Amino acid sequence: MLYLIGLGLGDAKDITVKGLEVVKKAKKVFLEAYTSILGVNKEELEKLYGRDVILADRDLVEQQSEIILENAKTEDIAFLVVGDPFGATTHTDLVIRARQENIPYKVFHNASIMNAIGCCGLQLYNYGEAVSICFWTESWKPDSFYDKIAANRKRGLHSLCLLDIKVKEQSVENLMRGRKVYEPPRYMSVSTAVQQLLEIPKLRNLSPQESAYTEDTVAVGLARIGSDTQQIICGPMKSLVDYDLGGPLHSLVIPGEMHFLEKDMLKEFAIDVNVLENS
């Protein structure tokens, strides 16, 4: 049996009681290690579980998933995923392949950014499509997420922006030479995301009236959701550029129309409550 077990967002103890039971008795325990990061390291998980944990990086999951699946044919295998198991396409792919080989599987759900984002007070059913904001380079500035945010705002909906994570990336040179040398991990901050977002209307020559948002539009920056060091800040986008939310992971929300209860909740996180009241 292949068990896909969500670990939630905060620390080692965010695994469910049922999940922990499976981990303790599984033959092998894999930890997916690249689509997200957890507030704890492998050693802390091993201590709680009383088990060895095998790090499954991009190479292992995408290229050698038959190792995981082969094991699951005869034994109980736990595949741990930060957040919820269906947060990333890679895990869906693993499930599809398990089914093709008639390997039974079970999923233990957990919190992920897609629902934990509710902590800022903006109601989940008022969100439109989520967008992914990727790191720009000097010459590569994709901005299709702008159109999605614009479409959401037109309908009065909030936009959750998932910020880029670069883990185990290779430089072009190392990739070309086939050298398995990896760049240091990079996690996009709210500051970087907002800077990129504010550049788009300029690049597109949009006036403030035409643009889906301006530097005065209220946005919500969030860091380390679900952990003890969680931080939430709410203010005009221009003020978030200089605001330091500390270590990863960061997320950003650009609200649409707000219900008074949503505003009430956001006030706690506001740099300046008046800005929110007038928005």
Added chain:
Amino acid sequence: MLYLIGLGLGDAKDITVKGLEVVKKAKKVFLEAYTSILGVNKEELEKLYGRDVILADRDLVEQQSEIILENAKTEDIAFLVVGDPFGATTHTDLVIRARQENIPYKVFHNASIMNAIGCCGLQLYNYGEAVSICFWTESWKPDSFYDKIAANRKRGLHSLCLLDIKVKEQSVENLMRGRKVYEPPRYMSVSTAVQQLLEIPKLRNLSPQESAYTEDTVAVGLARIGSDTQQIICGPMKSLVDYDLGGPLHSLVIPGEMHFLEKDMLKEFAIDVNVLENS
């Protein structure tokens, strides 16, 4: 301290390890009992926790929340919520009131339908706005959710339909007479939801070409997500009308444009794989 603890969707053991630790040592343990239901009853929770659990129904949470908050001023109070604590507006309201009274609070997130819906294979970041479908009566057939589904489909996005739950509702007569007599709980089935959805284009005199969907549009019916008896079925809407998915809770997804990986995953749940391939 007020602890808002998500219980997840399946059974008693879907609480997190951290959540269980708090429940075991909290002064009082309340269980929110009306916005959703869990696959287990109070007694099973009490057995796992080794604690008495106080059922907090609509009256208690909305009208007497000062009892909960008063307790939290001096003691650790656990307030348990099925799914994730921020799944319903009521709990946001409780948090806002706690803050107004300077009562510290902590949130332990968990899976909710908003992210566990990923189990059907449709990627969460391809969903548009979620909609709520309420029970119709002979004379009251609100259909604003139709426009939201139409807007999502226009953008190629999936629509999660949350189906109505009627728990502790009073009949008009009992309400008028102030009698605290409640109707039996009702949970909308996928069948009922699809019937109502298919009636809307007729009521609005829309041709199949104009309508956001027709009886041949593929939809996904889900029951008891996250539990051992979870069921997922995928087929043309007309075929879901007669399909019995068993006990509550049910959810419905009307897909937008589908990636081939999403279709691959849905095939497992398809009444007829060919229908999916041609959609």
